[in-house]
Amino acid sequence: MTEWQQVRPLGQWMVYFDPTTKMAYSHTDYLPEDVQGRLLRNHAFESHSQRAYFIVEDNExxxxxGFTLPYSDEIVPASGQPRGLLLKEHGEREAKALNDIAKKGAGSVKAEYHEVGTALLKREGSKIEVRPLSAEEEKKLENGEFYDAEIIRYGVLRRWGEDYIPFIRLDLFQIVRQLAIMDRIDHVELLSNAMMRLGRILRTAHELGIYHCFTHPGNIDARGNLIDYEHAIYRDEIPAIKENISKKIKSEDAELFSEAGLRFRDIDVFFGGGRGILRKCQECFKLTYEELMAKVGFLRENISLSVGIPVFELLAHLNIGFYEDTLKKLTIRDQRRIIEAFIDNYCSISERQEIKKNVFSVLDRAREWTEAISGFIVNPENPEACIRQIPSEFILDLWELPPLKLYPMG
Structure with missing residues (x-):
């Protein structure tokens, strides 16, 4: 990690490691006494996400x-969860998805979720307050008495893998290139290998009926490991979700919600970016697509300029897609090699050549990743069947409805 501090600076602090379970905790105040008694202080590196941390020991x-201090006054828009916390329904879901895929030999990242405790979440309009339960409130809860608040369960997710690099994601172009130099491998070969693995992982996930929903490059490490499945949707949940959508959500986006729509979203969000928010930014700032990309690129290359300025932070962290963020900076030949690596591992053998022909035909004309290109990959026989992304806001809203939202205990 020392050499990486020069390339990818990470905050350093102390956490509390449990040698029995191999779990680590950010804070100890609300842990059970028996757990507190066996904890060891351990040096850790802090993630830029501000709710994750890494421990390196014996080259592992x-x-x-997920932090273990149950206080928060903000819901993070991108996750729908209180800042710093990982809620049980999301942590368990991610662990299950990662392990289901790893069992099939497609992914190398495994995970386990440990529930830590409960807390009260009160909402007043757009404001929230998360705090621990008092001893009196815990007794009332045990007796079946409820409050005018939600009882949330939070915990910690542990992830590990043989070649998993959690702090180097595919949206970090220069740092990924530096990784290639350090690994003594050609940059394009590293990206091609990553696309081979990502293609296998997504194909396996979709065959299992697991739809990630937020496949932006920042959720994929430089080896092609797709992580952050905390909002994944399973095939067997779709009928109940559709039934609740029809009753409670009146939106034309509801028509897009299907297995085909989720499969399309997984491909298009990765290569093409978050189209909805990109369009909103163009309208809000009165910019052309090219002007918006130029501003995003400048802020990413000078990330320190965005710190503390909400508009700049928004632009610097927009998901503009892997094509715009990485592939467009390479030669046409290298672009094709990397895209082919994905298609060869995601698409069926009988369809690959025709898909490549159609993909590169559109790409040569458009010079950008269009919805039609994603359509050819997802449904080569009928690419027009689904050529619009299900919006991110729509996916997050589903977590306010059963079966995804667990009925609150309070």
Whole structure:
């Protein structure tokens, strides 16, 4: 990690490691006494996500997601969860998805979720307050008495894998290139290998009926490991979700919600970016697509300029897609090699050549990743069947409805 501090600076602090369970905790105040009694202080590196940290020991890296201090006054828009916390329904879901895929030999990242405690979440309009339960409130809860608040369960997710690099994601172009130099491998070969693995992982996930929903490059490490499945949707949940959508959500986006729509979203969000928010930014700032990309590129290359300025932070962290963020900076030949690596591992053998022909035909004309290109990959026989992304806001809203939202205990 020392050499990486020069390339990818990470905050350093102390966490509390449990040698019995291999779990690590950011804070100890609300842990059970028996757990507190066996904890060891351990040096850790902090993630830029501000709710994850890494421990490196004996050349083995373990990542932990979710702080263990149950206080918050903000819901993070991108996750729908209180800042710093990983809620039980999301942590368990991610662990299950990662392990289901790893069992099939497609992914190398494994995970386990440990529940830590409960807390009260009160909402007043757009404001929230998360705090621990008092001893009196815990007794009332045990007796079946409820409050005018939600009882949330939070915990820590541990992730590990043989070649998993949690702090180097595919949206970090220069740092990924530096990784290639350090690994003594050609940059394009590293990216091609990553696309081979990502293609296998997504194909396996979709065959299992697991739809990630937020496949932006920042959720994929430089080896092609797709992580952050905390909002994944399973095939067997779709009928109940659709039934609740029809009753409670009146939106034309509801028509897009299907297995085909989720499969399309997984491909298009990765290569093409978050189209909805990109369009909103163009309208809000009165910019052309090219002007918006130029501003995003400048802020990413000078990330320190965005710190503390909300508009700049928004632009610097927009998901503009892997094509715009990385592939467009390479030669046409290298672009094709990397895209082919994905298609060869995601698409069926009988369809690959025709898909490549159609993909590169559109790409040569458009010079950008269009919805039609994603359509050819997802449904080569009928690419027009689904050529619009299900919006991110729509996916997050589903977590306010059963079966995804667990009925609150309070």
């Amino acid at each position: 890296l373990n990542e932990y997601k």
